[in-house]
Structures are given as structure tokens and as C-alpha cells.
Amino acid sequence: MAGRGTRATxxxxxxxxxxxxxxxxxGSGTSGYGQAVSSSPVSAGAAITVAQWTNLRNDLxxxxxxxxxxxxxxxxxxxxxxxxxxxxxxxxxxxxxxISEDIRDQYNQFASGGANGNRDTIAATGQSTPGVSINTxxxxxxxxxxxxxxxSHTVTITFAGYTPxxxxxxxxxxxxxxxxxxxxxxxxxxxxxxxxxTSKDASWxxxxxxxxxxxxxxxxxxxxxxxxxxxxxNSAQGWRNxxxxxxxxTFLTQASAAGVYAExxxxxxxxxxxxxxxxxxxxxxxxxxxxxxxxxxxxxDEAVTGTLTTTxxxxxxxxxxxxxxxxxxxxxxx
Numbered sequence: 001m002a003g004r005g006t007r008a009t010x011x012x013x014x015x016x017x018x019x020x021x022x023x024x025x026x027g028s029g030t031s032g033y034g035q036a037v038s039s040s041p042v043s044a045g046a047a048i049t050v051a052q053w054t055n056l057r058n059d060l061x062x063x064x065x066x067x068x069x070x071x072x073x074x075x076x077x078x079x080x081x082x083x084x085x086x087x088x089x090x091x092x093x094x095x096x097x098x099i100s101e102d103i104r105d106q107y108n109q110f111a112s113g114g115a116n117g118n119r120d121t122i123a124a125t126g127q128s129t130p131g132v133s134i135n136t137x138x139x140x141x142x143x144x145x146x147x148x149x150x151x152s153h154t155v156t157i158t159f160a161g162y163t164p165x166x167x168x169x170x171x172x173x174x175x176x177x178x179x180x181x182x183x184x185x186x187x188x189x190x191x192x193x194x195x196x197x198t199s200k201d202a203s204w205x206x207x208x209x210x211x212x213x214x215x216x217x218x219x220x221x222x223x224x225x226x227x228x229x230x231x232x233x234n235s236a237q238g239w240r241n242x243x244x245x246x247x248x249x250t251f252l253t254q255a256s257a258a259g260v261y262a263e264x265x266x267x268x269x270x271x272x273x274x275x276x277x278x279x280x281x282x283x284x285x286x287x288x289x290x291x292x293x294x295x296x297x298x299x300x301d302e303a304v305t306g307t308l309t310t311t312x313x314x315x316x317x318x319x320x321x322x323x324x325x326x327x328x329x330x331x332x333x334x
Contacts (some may be wrong), residue, residue: 008104013048013056014041016104019111020059023119024322025167026174027181030218030240031119033322034178035062036167053093056107060090062321063115066182069123077106087114120218122183127319134186134312135329137283144200144287144304152284153334155312157186159277159327172277179324180218180239182317188214188252188268188281188310195306200289203261204304211254214268215315216281221251228255245274248282263288279327283310283334308334 017039022028025037039055042048061072064087075082075089079102082089087110091103122128135155143151159175170178190208195201212225219238227233234251242249248271256264269282285308290301316326 008048008099008101010042010044010046010048012104012108013052016107016111017041017056017059019116020056020063023063023115024059026170026178029177030181031116032174032178033063033066033119033182033317034162034164034170034174034324035322036164038166048099050093050095050097053099057090057092060107060110060115063119064088064110065123066127066317066319066322067115067118067121067123069126077102079105082106083109084113087118119181120183122317127317127321128183128315129318129326130187130313130315132314132316132326134314134327135331136312137310137331137334139308139334140306142195142303142305143285144289145301147290147301148286148288150284150286151308151334152282153310153332155281155283155310155329155331157279157281157312157327157329159279161277162325164323175324176239176277176279176327179316179327182322182324183217183315184317184324185315186216186279186281187313187315188216188283189313190266190283190285190311191309192304193307193309195304198302198305200261200287200302201305203256203259203264204285204287207254207256207264208266211252211266214252216251216268216270223252227253228257231255239270239279242270242272242279244272244276246272248280261289263290281312285334310334 021037022031024033024035026032039059073089074092077091083106137153159172161170161172161175163169192204210225211223215222217238219240221233221235231254248269250269252268254266256262265286267284271280312329314326317324
């Protein structure tokens with residue numbers, strides 16, 4: 001490492017470039033956005049060119065803008081300024097720039113604290129495309145009468161692989177990993193409509209509408225709406241908690257509102273099959289209500305009527321900095 005007031009070395013440059021490549025490129029594990037990397041390591045003892053510094057700055061900038069949707073500015077590096085949080089400043093290198101320890105320190109802090117330290121962050125807007133269609137599954141046959149009845153279907157998400165602009169081909173398995181690393185999510189909504197309009201129909205309509213959209217991410221899950229008690233969201237887990245060939249994990253449970261249909265549940269589970277480029281979601285509608293006595297006669301367990309619809313979309317990382325294609329989807333019958 002160079003001392004303050006001295007020039008940066010090839011080792012210094014390469015340490016920073018390694019971080020940039022691991023975040024922006026295919027990376028491994030929890031690191032990697034699956035994009036082409038324009039910078040490259042330099043040889044020991046070789047002069048580091050303006051073009052090499054420019055490429056490194058561009059790679060680091062792409063990572064950070066993807067995370068913040070805020071442009072990187074040119075600011076002189078010094079011991080007292082433009083070095084750390086919020087990591088939005090990188091000095092532009094020209095032919096007249098002396099590459100000092102201050103610049104090495106600025107670039108290193110930007111790479112380690114900014115780009116790498118926030119690699120699981122994606123800007124709330126401007127760096128993604130929401131609502132990309134994956135699969136829609138419907139059922140119009142009445143169901144749910146005659147006791148505790150469950151119907152379910154499996155949505156299979158396939159990541160086919162892609163070739164980023166200016167880069168090498170990305171495998172299907174890495175496509176899936178980079179999609180989630182870069183902030184992508186698989187999103188679900190569910191609904192019941194039309195039909196006879198019974199009180200049970202209304203109960204299902206309301207419970208499905210209430211949770212809004214369920215979003216499945218790399219290491220967390222969330223809903224845009226709310227849950228009836230005792231519903232739950234597995235908010236601290238996501239794709240990274242699944243293993244290929246492992247058991248399904250429940251990530252969402254929505255309950256019916258209190259009342260005669262309180263036993264009913266809607267659940268979403270996820271699993272990774274042995275096929276390394278696929279992800280599966282098991283969506284279950286369970287009408288556990290077995291009937292309630294409404295008068296002097298026996299308990300009545302009416303059917304659920306109308307159209308059930310499960311809609312799967314995704315929010316994919318997109319834009320000039322990071323662009324990961326959406327996967328495709330198919331489903332078994334509901």
C-alpha cells in the first residue's frame with residue numbers, strides 16, 4: 001500500500017478493481033450483478049493509464065448509481081473530504097493527475113464501503129422495471145364445500161441465462177443468482193371475482209385483496225398490504241435461504257378475517273428443485289371451514305364460486321448501469 005503523499009501501486013489498483021469486478025460482474029455467492037466489466041487488473045510495475053482509471057471509475061459508478069439512482073460527481077480526493085459515506089464522489093483521473101494515496105484511499109473506500117458494502121441495495125426507483133409478466137393461472141370451477149378442502153398449483157420460474165452487452169454469456173444458474181443479487185424480486189397477487197357473491201365468496205375476496213402484493217427477494221420478503229391474524233410473512237428470509245433440492249419453505253400465510261370463515265388460509269411456499277436454474281412457488285388456497293349452523297338445520301358449508309386468479313410478475317433490475325433479463329414462468333393447473 002502506498003503511503004500518504006506517494007503514488008498508488010499496481011497492487012493498490014488491483015485490490016480496488018477486484019472489488020468492482022466482484023460486485024458488477026458475475027461474482028460469486030451473494031456478490032455479482034452479472035454485467036460486463038470494463039476495467040481489468042494491471043501488471044506489477046506497469047504504468048497505470050488514464051484509460052484504466054477511467055474504466056475503473058465507470059465500473060464503480062455503475063454499481064453505486066444502481067444502488068442510489070444518484071449520479072456520481074467529480075470531487076478532489078483529500079484526507080478530509082470526499083472519501084466516505086455517502087460514497088457519491090470519485091475524482092476523475094486525467095493525464096495531469098498524480099495518483100496519490102488520497103486518490104487510492106478515495107477509490108478504495110468507495111469500492112469497499114460504497115459499492116460492496118451496499119451491494120444488496122437497489123434504488124427505490126429508476127433502476128428497475130416492475131410488473132414484468134411471468135405467469136397467470138385461473139380457476140373457474142366451484143370448490144371448497146364438503147369439508148376441509150385445499151387446492152394448489154406450482155409456478156415454476158426458469159432463468160435461461162443471457163449475455164450482457166459487451167460481456168460473456170451468463171449461465172442460467174448465475175442468471176438466477178445475479179437477478180436476486182441485483183435487487184430483483186418475484187411478485188405475487190391473488191384474487192377472487194364474479195361468481196354467486198355469497199358471504200364465503202366475499203370473505204375470500206377480501207382476504208386475498210388485503211395482503212396486496214407479495215414480494216420475494218434475495219434475503220427478505222414483504223407485502224404491500226396487511227395480514228389478518230394469525231397471518232405471517234417470513235420477512236427475514238428469501239431466495240438465499242433455499243438450497244437446490246431442499247424442502248419447500250412457507251414465506252406467506254394470509255388468514256381470513258375473524259368470523260365464521262376464520263379457519264381459511266392462503267399460503268405461498270418456495271423451493272429450489274434440483275434443476276439449478278429454476279425456482280418453484282407452491283400457491284395454496286385452503287378452505288378449512290367445514291360449515292356453520294345458521295338455523296335449526298345442519299351446518300352449511302357452501303362452495304367458493306367465481307374465478308380465482310394467481311398472478312406472478314417480477315421486478316427486474318434494469319437500466320444503463322445494471323440490466324438483468326426477466327425469467328419466464330409456467331404453472332400447473334389450479
